[in-house]
Amino acid sequence: MTATSTPPSTSSPYAELKTPSTVRRLLTQPTTGPLVALLLACVFFSVSTDQFLTGGNFSLIVQQVMVVGTLAIGQTLIILTAGIDLSCGAVMAFGSIVIAKMAAEGSLPPLAAIALGLVVCGGFGLLNGLLVQKIPLPPFIVTLGMLNVAFALTHIYSEEQTVTSLPGPLTALGQTFPLGKTDITYGSLVTIALFLLLAYALSSTGWGRHVYALGNSQEAARLNGIRTSRLTIGVYTTAGVLYGIAALLLISRTGVGDPQAGQTDNLDSITAVVLGGTSLFGGRGSVLGTFIGVLIVGVFRNGLQLMGVASIYQTLITGVLVILAVTVDQISRKKAR
Numbered sequence: 001m002t003a004t005s006t007p008p009s010t011s012s013p014y015a016e017l018k019t020p021s022t023v024r025r026l027l028t029q030p031t032t033g034p035l036v037a038l039l040l041a042c043v044f045f046s047v048s049t050d051q052f053l054t055g056g057n058f059s060l061i062v063q064q065v066m067v068v069g070t071l072a073i074g075q076t077l078i079i080l081t082a083g084i085d086l087s088c089g090a091v092m093a094f095g096s097i098v099i100a101k102m103a104a105e106g107s108l109p110p111l112a113a114i115a116l117g118l119v120v121c122g123g124f125g126l127l128n129g130l131l132v133q134k135i136p137l138p139p140f141i142v143t144l145g146m147l148n149v150a151f152a153l154t155h156i157y158s159e160e161q162t163v164t165s166l167p168g169p170l171t172a173l174g175q176t177f178p179l180g181k182t183d184i185t186y187g188s189l190v191t192i193a194l195f196l197l198l199a200y201a202l203s204s205t206g207w208g209r210h211v212y213a214l215g216n217s218q219e220a221a222r223l224n225g226i227r228t229s230r231l232t233i234g235v236y237t238t239a240g241v242l243y244g245i246a247a248l249l250l251i252s253r254t255g256v257g258d259p260q261a262g263q264t265d266n267l268d269s270i271t272a273v274v275l276g277g278t279s280l281f282g283g284r285g286s287v288l289g290t291f292i293g294v295l296i297v298g299v300f301r302n303g304l305q306l307m308g309v310a311s312i313y314q315t316l317i318t319g320v321l322v323i324l325a326v327t328v329d330q331i332s333r334k335k336a337r
Contacts, residue, residue, distance in 0.1 A: 033328065034277050034292040041296060045303030052306055055182035062184070063253065065298035066191040067092075069291065070246035071269040072276075073198050074125075074239030076290045079273055080202075080215045081235055082282025083132060083139035087124065088243050089265035090150035093258075095121040095247035097154050100163035100257025103170055110169035118244035124150060125240020129233035147266065154259050163257030174252035187249045194245070199287040211235060215282030271318060272297050274325045296321070 046053040071088045078085045099117035102108040108116065124146060131142045173187035202208035210231055213221040222228045250261055276293025278285025297318065304314045 031277055031286060031289045031292060034275055034289055034296060037275075038292055038296050038299065041299050041303065045299065045306070049303070049306045052303055055180060057302065057306075059182045059184060059188075061295070061298040061302050062188045064302065065294045066185070066188050067246050067250045067253065068265055068268045068272060068297070069191045069294040070194060070242055070249055071265055072272040072290050072294055073194055073287060074242035075269040076273050076276075076278055076285065076287050077198070077211065077235050078139070078239050079270075079278055079280060080211050080282055080285060081232060082215045082218070083232075083236075084143065084270070084280070085128065085236075085239060086140065086143040086266050087128070087146035087150055088143075088239070088246075088269055089262035089267075090147045090154065091121050091124045091240065092243045092247045092250065092265065093260075093262035094124075094150045094154040094157070095244045096250050096261060097158045097163065097257045097259055099170065099247060100166055100251055101157065104163055104166050104257075110167050114170070114248055117247055118241055121244030121247060122237055122240040125237040125243070126233065128240070129236030132236065133229045133232045158257070158259040160259060162259065164255075166251065166255065166257070170248070171252045171255050173249060174255065185253075187252050190245070190249065194242070195287055195291045202287055207231075212283055215284070217283075268297060271322050274322055277325075280326065 042052075051057060071092060075085055075088055095117040098120050099113045102116055103110050103113035106113070128139075128142055128146055131137050132139050173190060174185055176183035176185050178184075202211060210221065210226045213224065213226060214228055214231055218228050221231075251257060254261070272293035273285070273290050274280060274293070275296050276285065276289035276291065278289055278293075300317065300321070301314055304317065
C-alpha cells in the first residue's frame, strides 16, 4: 500500500497579496481613500512649489496640526457614538485661558494650573454627556449651546485681554529637538502618542468595541448588556479632557493665553474626522483615519499658502473636500446595505 503524500506548498508568502480578494479588501478599507488623497496632494504641491518638499516645511505642517489633531481625536470618539461636538474649540479656548491666568496671575504652580484646566475641560465634556444621555437632548443642540457658554465664559474671565508672561513649564511642549535636518516639537510627539493610544484602545479593547456598537445602534448595544448611558458620558468626558490637552498644546505653541483662539477649530476637527473616513452616522471609522484627515487639512492649507492662494479660497476648497467626503460616505453606506 502506497502512502499518499501531500505535495509541499510552493506558494510564496507574498502570493496572498496578489489575489484579487486581498486587493479588493485593501481598496475597501476606510483609510485607503484618504491615504491616496493625501499622497496625491503631496505630489501635486511638490510639483507646484519648490518649498513644499522640505523637512522644515513638513515639521511646520505637523506643528500647525497638532492642536486641531488633538481636538479631532475627541471629536472622533464622539462621532463614532453617532454624536457630534460643536463646542470643542470654545472649550479648548476657555481651558487655555484658565491655565494661563491661574499660572500667570493666580499664583498656582504650573502643574496645578494645567491639572485645573484639564478638570475644567473634562467638566464641560461631562456636562455634555449628561445632557445628551440623561435628558436626553440631541448632541447638536447641547454642544451648540455649550459653544456659546464656553465662548462667553472665556471672554468674561479673560476680560478680553490676552494673557502673557507665562511661566516656562507652560510653553515647554513648544520647544523643539533636532531630528536629522528637521526640528520637531515635543508637543507633536504628544499628539502622535495620543493618536496611537486611542487607536489601540478602539481596536484592541472591550471599551473600543462597545463604542463602535453604541454608534451602530444604541438600543441593540443596550440589549447586549452594554451600559450605554455610562459609556456615552465617559466618551464625552474623555473628549473634554483631550480638549484640555489641546489647550496646553495651544499655549505652548503661541506662548500666550488668547481668548480669540479656537473659533474655527471645531469645524476643522469635524472636517478632519470626515476626511479621515469616519462616518457622521456613527459606528464606522478610526482614529488613524482621522490622523490622515488632519494631515490632509494641514497639507492643503500649507500647500495653498505656499502657492499664494488667498485664505478665503482655502476655506472654499476645504468646504468642497468635506462635501465630497460625506458624499463618498453616503454612497458607500448605500452599497453596503
